[in-house]
Amino acid sequence: MIGYAPGRSVVHRAHPYTPLVIASGLLLVAFAVRSPLAVWTVVAAALLFAAVAGVLGPVLRPAALLALPTWALLTVLHGLLGGPPHVAVGPLAFSVQGGERALVFGGRLAAILLAFLTALATVSPARLVEAMTVRGVRFGRIYLLVSTLTVVPRLRDRARRIIDAQQCRGLRLGGSPLARVRALGPLVVPLILSALAEVDEQALALDVRGASVDGARTPLETPEDHAADRAVRWGVLVLVVAAYAAKFLGRAP
Amino acid sequence: MTLRDLVVVRLGVAVNLVIGQVAAALLLPVYLDTIGTVLVAALVGWRAAIVAGLTSQVLNAVLSGNFTWLPFGLVQVVIALYAALAARLGAFRRLATAVPAGLLLGAVAASTSAPISYFLFGGVTAGGVTAVTTVLRALGAPLAVAVAAASYTTDLLDKTLVFALVAVVLRSLPRQMAARFPMLAR
Numbered sequence: 001m002i003g004y005a006p007g008r009s010v011v012h013r014a015h016p017y018t019p020l021v022i023a024s025g026l027l028l029v030a031f032a033v034r035s036p037l038a039v040w041t042v043v044a045a046a047l048l049f050a051a052v053a054g055v056l057g058p059v060l061r062p063a064a065l066l067a068l069p070t071w072a073l074l075t076v077l078h079g080l081l082g083g084p085p086h087v088a089v090g091p092l093a094f095s096v097q098g099g100e101r102a103l104v105f106g107g108r109l110a111a112i113l114l115a116f117l118t119a120l121a122t123v124s125p126a127r128l129v130e131a132m133t134v135r136g137v138r139f140g141r142i143y144l145l146v147s148t149l150t151v152v153p154r155l156r157d158r159a160r161r162i163i164d165a166q167q168c169r170g171l172r173l174g175g176s177p178l179a180r181v182r183a184l185g186p187l188v189v190p191l192i193l194s195a196l197a198e199v200d201e202q203a204l205a206l207d208v209r210g211a212s213v214d215g216a217r218t219p220l221e222t223p224e225d226h227a228a229d230r231a232v233r234w235g236v237l238v239l240v241v242a243a244y245a246a247k248f249l250g251r252a253p
Numbered sequence: 254m255t256l257r258d259l260v261v262v263r264l265g266v267a268v269n270l271v272i273g274q275v276a277a278a279l280l281l282p283v284y285l286d287t288i289g290t291v292l293v294a295a296l297v298g299w300r301a302a303i304v305a306g307l308t309s310q311v312l313n314a315v316l317s318g319n320f321t322w323l324p325f326g327l328v329q330v331v332i333a334l335y336a337a338l339a340a341r342l343g344a345f346r347r348l349a350t351a352v353p354a355g356l357l358l359g360a361v362a363a364s365t366s367a368p369i370s371y372f373l374f375g376g377v378t379a380g381g382v383t384a385v386t387t388v389l390r391a392l393g394a395p396l397a398v399a400v401a402a403a404s405y406t407t408d409l410l411d412k413t414l415v416f417a418l419v420a421v422v423l424r425s426l427p428r429q430m431a432a433r434f435p436m437l438a439r
Contacts, residue, residue, distance in 0.1 A: 027320075031373065062318050070321075073377045073387060081390045105375035109321055116320035140259050144308050148266045152316070155271045163278050173279055180279040184414065185421055187275045188285075192292065192422050195264050196430060203257040212256050 011053035025236035032243035039107035265289030294336035302333030355416025359409035
């Protein structure tokens with residue numbers, strides 16, 4: 001499952017910015033470190049983050065589904081097709097350096113997936129909107145991030161209906177590559193034109209709801225930003241700065 | 254950005270996220286996931302197009318769970334800037350100019366995405382491109398060359414189709430609707 005999973009863990013109750021900062025910090029540190037051991041330590045930290053949030057189970061499955069194909073390709077590209085020296089693993093010759101590189105890249109991927117899927121599972125979209133409103137984030141940015149998610153299923157449905165309708169009118173989706181490229185026009189053009197036709201109506205609807213009014217907005221339920229939240233966020237920032245300072249001084253683990 | 258621009262940006266983001274469904278229905282080896290960014294660049298301008306591109310990248314990661322796509326947001330920024338410039342130079346007025354401009358964008362986009370793919374992810378990213386990389390590597394090409402060649406192969410076709418489709422969409426706009434986008438008159 002990908003998405004918000006309601007819960008009562010300390011991460012769920014934290015300010016919505018805190019899990020997002022932790023996830024971003026893990027991503028940045030994963031790219032700052034170089035050795036397989038250091039990268040997989042970051043993976044362990046991401047696993048701990050998911051465990052503390054109580055979403056290890058729901059997060060592990062999609063993370064594994066997303067990571068496994070990439071790990072397989074990394075093993076082939078860097079391990080089997082990598083340069084010398086090689087070690088024999090059964091009937092296969094496995095590149096030592098390539099294998100290390102695959103471990104580093106695969107670890108970074110795992111850390112990013114685990115960290116952000118955990119943030120996604122613990123940050124309630126409604127609380128995030130409230131937190132952004134309190135921080136004075138402009139309406140446009142909040143609208144783009146949240147409202148687009150509601151439009152996507154509608155547009156997907158419309159795309160499906162257009163595909164069906166054009167097929168009823170005799171459009172063939174198969175055939176040669178050129179025929180398939182030609183079929184793009186009758187499918188894409190009506191989809192975009194129909195969406196563009198609604199622009200003025202939607203802008204008017206937003207306007208009458210006061211979206212164009214500047215000034216502070218009052219959130220219904222302000223998420224609390226405790227001292228512990230702020231301490232965690234500052235701690236992550238210090239960790240990231242230290243990791244990149246070490247990287248640029250050539251002392252990254 | 255006006256409210257109307259904001260609605261167009263949202264439309265561009267939604268198109269970026271949904272259009273892959275059409276490409277998949279036709280079994281075409283392209284993503285077309287920048288068509289909304291290019292459309293917004295032509296209708297509203299570069300700032301709105303950058304917002305559309307970056308928002309698409311973030312939401313794509315959120316909806317798919319694959320957050321490794323986030324660094325490729327840089328490619329969306331490059332595409333937004335290039336598409337706005339192309340629109341200003343009138344590249345979308347005819348297919349004969351849109352196609353070569355799209356081809357050039359393919360080269361620019363590949364030159365931006367290949368280093369991200371190579372340095373950050375060891376050349377392993379989205380399925381189709383990585384399959385080409387693996388085949389080229391198996392044929393003996395160095396990894397950097399294989400990653401670059403795979404990016405160019407897919408991006409040249411993808412961005413040419415994107416520019417051609419946007420040109421067709423803009424030409425198909427009813428006059429009344431087109432008149433509401435001042436950028437089109439330039």
